[in-house]
Amino acid sequence: MARSGTSAADSGLPKASAAARVDWVDYAKGICIIMVVMMHSVLGVELAAGKTGFMHVVVAFAKPFRMPDFFLISGLFLPLVIDRDWRTYLDRKVVHFAYFYVVWVTIQFGFKAPAFAAEIGWRDVGLLYLESFIEPFGTLWFIYLLPIFFVVTKLTRRFPPLAIWFAAAALDTARIATGWTVIDEFCARFVYFYSGYLFAPYVFALSDRARNHPALALAALATWALVDAGLVASGASEWKIVSLLLGFAGACAIITTGTLLARAHWLNGLRFCGENSIVIYLAFFLPMATTRTVLLQTGIIPDIGMVSLIVTIVGVLGSLAIWHAALRLNAHFLFERPDAFWIAPRKTGPALQAAE
Template sequence: MAGEDTATVSKQRIGWIDAAKGLTIILVVMEHTTFGVQNAVGHLPLIFGTITEFAKPFRMPLFFLVAGLFAYKALYGDLRKFVDGKIVHFAYFYVLWSAIQIGIKILVPHEGGWEVTYVDLLMIPIQPFAVLWFIYALALFFMTLRLLRSARPFFVFFFAIALYFTQLDTGWMLLDEFAWRFVWFVAGVYGAKQIFQIADWARAQPAKGLALGLLLLACVASVVFSRLIDIRSLELLMGFAGGGAAVMLVSILASAGYAKPLSWVGKHSLYIFLSFFLPMAVMRVGMVKLGFENGDLITLVATAVAVISPIIVFRLLEKTPLSFLYTRPDAFRLTAPRNFKPRFTMAAGGE
């Protein structure tokens, strides 16, 4: 019985992570949908425009914080597994889906001021395309911390903070996003113990956790809508405030059993990140052509479709030859195939 209690506590302790991933991907899809709708209808949707602006300081920080929570084992583990899981894995999906997205934009007429040409295909190795920059950034973050794994965490964090305050703006997405986002991944890796403690405390003290989480979100809102968010130091603080609030609130929801839809989305977050752009665009364009004018309604429907459709497509394709779109084939693996089962032979005498 004691073993079951321990297992239950352990499961609850990390169960909120998928929900946090789900929250992040929904916020990302919502942002892209909101601005797409703005271009289509000529004005920013009132409700979703406000939510998008409010969530901006902590949306991607939360993603990279969570991505860093379980990175320690990879950073200090076997090199071959590291290269396979954190470089080859990300590179496969990044290159594949960059080519797909660019190809679609070249072949299919689209609205907007961003002209896509065959040059974008050649730029894939050095200039991430659209939302896929996050995959490239994650691989770079892992590689950088792997190289710096012998350095003291304090100095690595100081380096990340210094990069953040450079406010790098070279026009090269890879460099600019690395400087802007690296600090959050570092915080997730080296602050994992503290982040789990925050989640544990909120789950143990739900009333206090709820109150503190809402207070932190209120602070974020006041800074964002007063335009003080443009101050770099406040932007950094609001990233931590919003990320901490999200961790507490999601942990409380997961503990109470109310975060299952978010967890379901979070478990499929990679598939959504890779392909939400197409159903989002199709639904947005279709609703506008059908005469819908309410930007918030279009955003709501397009966001829901963009989140759910990739999961459905993945399920339909996972047992077909097209499964390579969402599952890395064994030919692109450095370690044992997914279905590899080693055979053990026991000596007659045994030891």
């Protein structure tokens, strides 16, 4: 683990700055964000339709590792920046995500408020909006939780790292269920984020091995896929220790897959999605919900699985279209943090970075 005065080379991390792009990381993030959009799209369609389709199997297969790999990758570059002064650190790791949460929770609420008001009245809608700053709203819980992970990791960096890791693993296997998203998801996800931070050199070493031994990597991926599918089908994937192990195994599989795709320079669109994963994450709800409503109400596509697939695709592509429209209309504030909301000297380069 990188500590004060430890260089990137000493820690086993890339020598580039935290803002540099790492090809396989972007591929892995692209896979992750598409799986997230898929999960929300498929489950939303199936809930509204009252039945399941063939996409349900794909979502079930990805469930053990869908969020663990996203959180693990989110912690990978933290050793490079954790020893920054608190002002800079909070600006990059807390204010950054808080800004986008406030903007996009307000946008989501604007679309959903009329439906809420029809059920509970406008007064309670206002209270529900205020509550969203305590209880994360809808799909935005991920960027609500990330700043908490960043702060907790920095506060505990002087503690024995393995003690923190075992405590985090114990929280995951304890299956805490208070009903509060922040508490429950912190307990269930922190071990993966902290593992990305703590074991970053080993993650990059795994990627290097996959790049150098692609045939062996493919064999390992095939074995993992069979094991994951078998455990999901049998229900054993829900067992506490098995769930934890599958989370890490799946994260390693996504890292390996991202590495092999980067090595072959295949599916560059997937890499593009990874480079702009936060754009997709913030905006996919609108094209997803709109397409779901249109397809289900018109019934032009009777197969629920195909509806789910189309909604997923439109959710991804539609969010990128919204981003480009915002740039053309000079609505940069939707995806870039304005100068007024920086509390430390502004970095150069794009406002949305995988490592930041």
